[in-house]
Amino acid sequence: MKNTFLFVLTLPFLTSVTYAYEFSFYNNTEIPIGIAIQFTGNDGNEPLYAQLVKPKERLPFTPGRIGIPDIKWGFCLDNLYYIENPTTEQKAHHFAKTPWKKIPITWVQEKSATKKATKTPTPPAAPALEKSLCRDRHFDIIKDEHGKIVITSSLAE
Numbered sequence: 001m002k003n004t005f006l007f008v009l010t011l012p013f014l015t016s017v018t019y020a021y022e023f024s025f026y027n028n029t030e031i032p033i034g035i036a037i038q039f040t041g042n043d044g045n046e047p048l049y050a051q052l053v054k055p056k057e058r059l060p061f062t063p064g065r066i067g068i069p070d071i072k073w074g075f076c077l078d079n080l081y082y083i084e085n086p087t088t089e090q091k092a093h094h095f096a097k098t099p100w101k102k103i104p105i106t107w108v109q110e111k112s113a114t115k116k117a118t119k120t121p122t123p124p125a126a127p128a129l130e131k132s133l134c135r136d137r138h139f140d141i142i143k144d145e146h147g148k149i150v151i152t153s154s155l156a157e
Contacts, residue, residue: 020073021136024060025151026114027053028142033149034083034090035141036100037061039075048081050095053141058116076134080105082141082149105139106152107131112138115157130155 027033036050049068053059063072081100083090090098107130115138140152 020063020070021075021077021134022060022062023077023137023139024058024116025053025139025141026058026112027055028114028140029149030055031085033141034086034095034098034100035059035061036081036095036098037077038079038081039072040078041075046078048095048100050081050098052086052091058114076132077137078133080139080151082151084149103149103151105131106150107155108152109155111156112140112152112154114138114140115154 023037025035032055033053034050035053036048038046038048040046049061049066051059051061051066061068063075064070080103082103083095083098083100086095086098090096137153138157142150142152144150
């Protein structure tokens with residue numbers, strides 16, 4: 001009986017962690033890109049969670065991993081930041097004194113060719129959810145025709 005009671009108490013937590021939003025980034029460039037995400041928050045003072053995305057690689061940002069607290073599982077994404085080709089010192093100190101550049105999301109109609117396949121098909125996006133950052137999102141890091149970093153996400157996924 002005691003074990004059943006503990007299981008019932010922990011079940012909501014286990015279920016919530018299972019449904020954490022995942023924000024993944026694929027670096028389509030030839031240089032490493034530092035990416036920092038910021039979640040929405042009540043005080044407007046949310047920390048940045050940063051990782052290095054190597055060229056031609058995918059990196060997920062998931063609560064409970066890579067330094068993101070489990071409690072962020074249901075938080076929506078608020079802002080994205082980047083730095084091109086971070087220095088060894090910036091990487092060694094986990095981007096502590098990095099001059100981040102805030103970057104908007106460029107929404108595109110076409111599906112991403114770099115999105116990791118999922119076991120269940122993604123339902124068509126409802127118009128109100130197309131640009132929602134309160135759900136799983138995949139982003140592609142590219143350079144535009146002027147060599148400027150752009151972060152895209154598909155409206156069709």
